[in-house]
Every structure is written in structure tokens, then in C-alpha cells.
Amino acid sequence: MNEKAIDYEAVFQGLPGMVALLTPELVYADANEDFQRLSGRSRAELVGRYIFDVFPDNPNDPTATGMRDVQASMLRVVATGERDTMALQRYDVEDPTRPGQWEERYWSPVNAPVFGPDGRVALIVHRVEEVTELIRLRGRQGGNGRARVLEAELYTRARELQELNERLRQAHAREREVALALQEAMLPAGRQVSNHRAAVRYRPAVGALNVCGDWYDVVDLVGGNRIGVSVGDVVGHGLAAAGVMGQLRSALSATSRVADGPAQALDVLGRYAHVVDGAESATAVTTFVDFDAHTVTYSSAGHPPPVLIHPDGRVEFLDLATDPPLDARPDPIPRPQAVTTFTSGATLALYTDGLIERRREDIDSGLTRLADALVRHRTADPEPLADAVLLELLPPGGATDDTALIIVRL
Known part of the structure; x- marks a missing residue:
């Protein structure tokens, strides 16, 4: 097939699963049809807007960290030029038709870089696997007790990983401060x-x-x-x-x-x-x-x-x-x-x-x-x-x- 004949816009829109493109400033540049459908947001509601203005953390849940975790992952991609696969995230989404009503959702995100001609990260590919229904299905098959156990285990493991990453980040920051002080002295x-x-x-x-x-x-x-x-x-x-x-x-x-x-x-x-x-x-x-x-x-x-x-x-x-x-x-x-x-x-x-x-x-x-x-x-x-x-x-x-x-x- 002649490569010039490929309609990459159509390919992007037809990709199975939720896929969005963001700038290094974390502003939506595009989103495919599955992303729009499953997130409940139209392309006009996404493109040109900062990701966390569109999808803020649930203000009713003081432990909600989903978007902060996504932000940290995307900034790592911009800084390192490397793909970043995240742990399973629980992330509530506000119902666009019912302001103030939040639905419990589970996501499995992967963020990857797209490089520009200058070798810098020009775009971030944000691919999200929606796994909420899978968790609910397993819960229905095993009864309410089993569903809650499964949900709790998945969520607990994800939070444990996040807490471990945060402790490592803090320890790393302290070591970095020591090294920078040594740098300035030498x-x-x-x-x-x-x-x-x-x-x-x-x-x-x-x-x-x-x-x-x-x-x-x-x-x-x-x-x-x-x-x-x-x-x-x-x-x-x-x-x-x-x-x-x-x-x-x-x-x-x-x-x-x-x-x-x-x-x-x-x-x-x-x-x-x-x-x-x-x-x-x-x-x-x-x-x-x-x-x-x-x-x-x-x-x-x-x-x-x-x-x-x-x-x-x-x-x-x-x-x-x-x-x-x-x-x-x-x-x-x-x-x-x-x-x-x-x-x-x-x-x-x-x-x-x-x-x-x-x-x-x-x-x-x-x-x-x-x-x-x-x-x-x-x-x-x-x-x-x-x-x-x-x-x-x-x-x-x-x-x-x-x-x-x-x-x-x-």
C-alpha cells in the first residue's frame, strides 16, 4: 500500500479503546471516538482544554489521587522521552448530565511520547483501558462479598504502589538535595x-x-x-x-x-x-x-x-x-x-x-x-x-x- 494514501486521521478515530493526544503542557490536542464515547465528553469539550479542567479529582473523596497520578506519569514521559505504564487507577468521573454526581470508574492508563523533528516530545499518546465493567462483572459472578473483596484488593494494590512511589520520590528528593549542595560546593x-x-x-x-x-x-x-x-x-x-x-x-x-x-x-x-x-x-x-x-x-x-x-x-x-x-x-x-x-x-x-x-x-x-x-x-x-x-x-x-x-x- 502506498503510505501516502493512508488516512491516519481515520485510523486514529477507528482505534479500538480510548486514545487521546495531549501537548507537553497537558492540553488535549485530539481524542478518538471511543475516548469521547466512554468518557462522556465531546471532542469540542476536550480539544484545547487542560486535562484536569475536564477531569478533576472527585472533591467529595479526600483520598482521590487519580488525576495527580496521571499528571506525574505524563510529566515523566515529557521529561524522559520514555513510555510510562501506570498501575490500575480508581478514578471517579462526574456525570456531564448531572453536575455533582460522580461515578466510580477503574482505568488502566499507558502514556507514550511522540517526538517532533527536533527530537523533543511533541505529543503524549494517552491510551486508557476502561476496566470498570470487568470488575463489576467479576463481582456479579462471585456475589457481592466476592466483588467487594476483588475491588478492595485491586484498589489496595494500586494505592500501595502509589504510596511506595511517593516514598521513593521523597527519599530521592532528599538525596538529590545533598548531591546538589555538593555540586555547588565543588x-x-x-x-x-x-x-x-x-x-x-x-x-x-x-x-x-x-x-x-x-x-x-x-x-x-x-x-x-x-x-x-x-x-x-x-x-x-x-x-x-x-x-x-x-x-x-x-x-x-x-x-x-x-x-x-x-x-x-x-x-x-x-x-x-x-x-x-x-x-x-x-x-x-x-x-x-x-x-x-x-x-x-x-x-x-x-x-x-x-x-x-x-x-x-x-x-x-x-x-x-x-x-x-x-x-x-x-x-x-x-x-x-x-x-x-x-x-x-x-x-x-x-x-x-x-x-x-x-x-x-x-x-x-x-x-x-x-x-x-x-x-x-x-x-x-x-x-x-x-x-x-x-x-x-x-x-x-x-x-x-x-x-x-x-x-x-x-
């Missing part, structure tokens, strides 16, 4: 380096602890009007990765101050990584900026390339001195380095892969988005420029990997 805040403006940003991943795996640093170098700018990425997340990150960042910061150039700094860091548990396959890139000579000398250990935006909008990826990650070779050999020139007013950006990588997308697409954003906002000061880049490149609900970004006005 990474420097934005500052002025040698009278040159620099902006730094760090965004932890969503959906898990996922903090402290990335690092950044900006240091004054010995001799002349020079600074060193670097970023790095430790494999893994959480507090263990934080310890490795702190060791590597401190080592590179110290080494950069005495090294002849960025390649030598990464040579020494690679040898140090060899004796640090958890530093396997860590990546880093460092640049030495000489404001008197108007040069940027750089070297990369398996890390995405820095970007140099010239005042006229020309984009230059610093990718001519790339080597394997730290501790990748049993017998290290000298790493390469390259040098390029700049004029006053240029912008240098270093970042980690969380800023540019997306599922099911070539990395070149992320690099192009980054370059486009930097060019469009290149006249802005580093602080608003950094905010604009994060706003345009990170998914609305946050990325699934840590993100570090440094922007320096040269």
Missing part, C-alpha cells in the same frame, strides 16, 4: 576572570539523581593575559560520580596553571585518571585563551568540540585536536593540540553532551542547533546568552543527562 560560580566576562551554567538531569557527573572550570593562567577554560564529563551519575568529578576537575585546574599548553595538561590528567577508580572513559576539553596574542589553543580528550563564534557570525568548531577519552590508552602518548585566532568581541562556548545529544538523532543536528542559537544571540552579554542557549536547546521538562555550559566573551 563547582565555581560565574565570575569575572582577568577582567573578561564569563557565564557558567549547570543543569542536572531529570527523572533520577543524575548530578555531579559533569564539571567546568575557568582559571587564570601564569604569564600574560591568559585564562584556561575547560569542561569534562564523568561516566555515571550520583554521589560516586561527584567524587570522581571533583578529583579530575581539581587535577586539571592545578595542571593547567603549570602546563606548557592544553595538550600537556590533558596528558597529565590522563595519567592521573588511570589511578582514580570511576574515571574510566571520562572526557574533557580544555582551551588556553591568550588575549594579547588573540589566540585560542585547545585539546580534546574525547569531548564534543568547543564553538568559537566570530563577531561577523562565522562559526568555527574547534575539532582539529581530538583524541580518545582520558585513560583510554594503556600506554599514553602525547595528545594533539591546535590553535586558532580571534578578534575582540568573539564568543567561546564549551559544553557537555547533555546540551546537544537527543535520542534517535544524529549529533550533528544538536551541534547545528547550538551554533544557530549562539549566532542569533551573539551580541548579548554572556549571562543572557547562556540563558537563551539553554532555553532553546534543552527540552521543556529538562534533559535526561547533566548539562554544563561555559560562555566567555573574548
